[in-house]
Amino acid sequence: MKPFLDEEFLLQTPTAQKLYHAFAEKLPIIDYHNHLPPDQVAGNINFKNITQVWLYGDHYKWRAMRTNGIKEDFITGGKSDYEKFKKWAETVPYTMRNPLYVWTHLELRRYFDIHDLLSIKTAQSIYDNATAKLQTPEFSVQGLLQKMNVETICTTDDPTDDLHFHQQLKNEGGTVKMLPAFRADKAMNPDDLEVLNAYIDQLESVTNTSIASYEAYLSALKSRHDYFAENGCSVSDHGLEQIYAEDYTEEEIKNIFEKIRAKNSISYSENLKFRSALLFQFAIWDHEKGWVQQYHLGALRNNNARMLKQLGPDTGWDSIGDFSQARQLSKFLNRLDAEDRLAKTIIYNLNPADNELIATMVGNYNDGSVAGKVQFGSAWWFLDQKDGMTKQINALSNMGLLSKFVGMLTDSRSFLSFPRHEYFRRLLCNLFGKDVENGELPNDLELIGKIISDICYHNAKNYFNF
Template identity: 75%
Template structure:
């Protein structure tokens, strides 16, 4: 019987162990998509206890606690940090076979050297031990990132963000980079014309302009795109149910924009046309600047209206959706490619039923101009666990080139989430190692080790050119 979470965790063969320890383990981390708070990095914030750095904002843990019967007061409510931690400790033993069980204990080991299993029996001890560690000099926000050998973090930022914390951080010459990513979802959300109209007012304020037409709106947003570029941004990101690719005319979009400015509701087709026009515009700007554009597709968000009213978005009420992806995605990418305006693109899929769809779609637009120009991004959100990662890796292997994948990302709000890169790398090594052991790949450790190193780090380094 193997020990839980030993040095060869997930590595089921000698070959896998050699690949991981020689070629993957010590590679730096390029985390090109996360939801970390720039202010905390710029100010090198500290946390008084593990709840503040571990439970705050982590809707993965919140969902598990709710399922375990924990009252909301101990999740997002007014209970003390320690009370919330105790409730999480009570939940952890019931997360067996959920990836949270692995992540929880990996994070306790990697950041704090704690090998005890978290449970009600160990909760008090672990809470005090981690609080003492967090008070040490090396456990500030930047210290936590350095412990994981992080080289780049790309935060997720709205076009109206001032990026003052990125600017502040860039002047310090730190050993790692913090760069912004342009996330303009609110700028195109025509589902709620009142909210969008209010957002346009914010764009007016930050650009010191009056926006009375669609062209003026584009000019203002383009100035923000340019500003992000001046602050080192080379990455954009969208979180969408699906790609929007309706046909439209300029006059149609202008008419729709005037309805938005008048706070008039739009019909479903008008909403699709407006979103389609905006997506194309953003993509053309990304190509113009040589950025990498990312599309996170397939989440069905805010399912629980009652809890959305109580807690707001991004608090654990989202799920996998079953949207139709193929035709619109093909049409969107084809339009850009046909005009030679398709930037480097990463497509993340949330519905595993669409894995092979995405894996084959990217091959339609990889034109030899860039290695892995269009990527099937690593398993995302509900899928960034052993089974989900394995399915994504196998789909990409069977229908594309896994060897050109740009690796893993955290997509997280927690500074303790970076062992997800380790988890991914261990799975990659185990999959390659098993194929070698089975005689399905040659026993060429140096070459396969190079591929493992590329997937872990080198591909991202070359692709993003940070």
């Protein structure tokens, strides 16, 4: 019987163990998509306790606590940080076989050298131990990133953000490079015209312009795209149910924008055309600047209307959706490719039923100009666990070139989530190791080791040009 989380965790063969320790374990981390708060990175803050760094904003844990019958006061409500931590500790033993159980203990070990299993019995000692360490300089935000050998992070930033904290960190220097990513989803969402108009008003203020026409809107957004580029941005991102690629004319979009500014209702067809026009325009700008564009597809968000009203978005009420992806994605990529305006592109898929769809779709637009130009992105959100990662890796292996894959990211709001890279690397080495020992791949550890180190680090380094 193997010990829990021992040195060879997930590495089920001697070959897997050799591959991991020789070629993956010590590589730096490029985390090219996450939701870390730039102000906390630039300020290099120390969290007051483990609850603040571990439970604030982590809707993975919140969902588990709710399922365990924990009241909202102990999750996002007004209870003390220690009371919230105790409720998480009470929940953890019931998360067995959920990746949260492994992640929780992996994080306690890698950051705090705490090997006790978290439960209500150990809650006080673990809370006190971790909290005491968090007060020391080496456990500041940048210290936590340094512990995990993080080289570069890309945050997720709205076009109206001033990027002050990215500038601050660049000027002051730090142990990690922090770059912005341009995420303009709010700018193309006309579902709530009051909200969109308030956003356009904010964009007016940021750009010191008047936005009364679609041309003025594009000009203001383009100025922010340019501003992001001036501040080191080379990555964009969208979180969408599906790609929007409706046919439209420029005149139609101008008229739709006038309706939006007048707060006159628009039809469902007009909604889709407006989204399609802006999504295409953003892709054009990305190509002009040589950026990498990312599309996260398939989440059905904010399912619980009552809790959305009470707590707002991104609080744990989202799920996998069953949207039709193929035709619109093909149409969108094909239009860009036909005009020679298709930037390097990563497609992330949330519905495992669409893995093979995405794996084959990206191959349609890899034209030899760049290795792995169009990528099937890493297993995302609900799928960034053992089964989901394995299925994504296998689909990409069977239908594309896993060797050109740009690897793992955290997509997280937590500074304690970086052992997920270790989790991914171990799983990757285990899959290759099994194939070698089964005689399905040659016993050439240097060749396979290079592929593994490329997937874990070098492919991303070259693809993003960080």
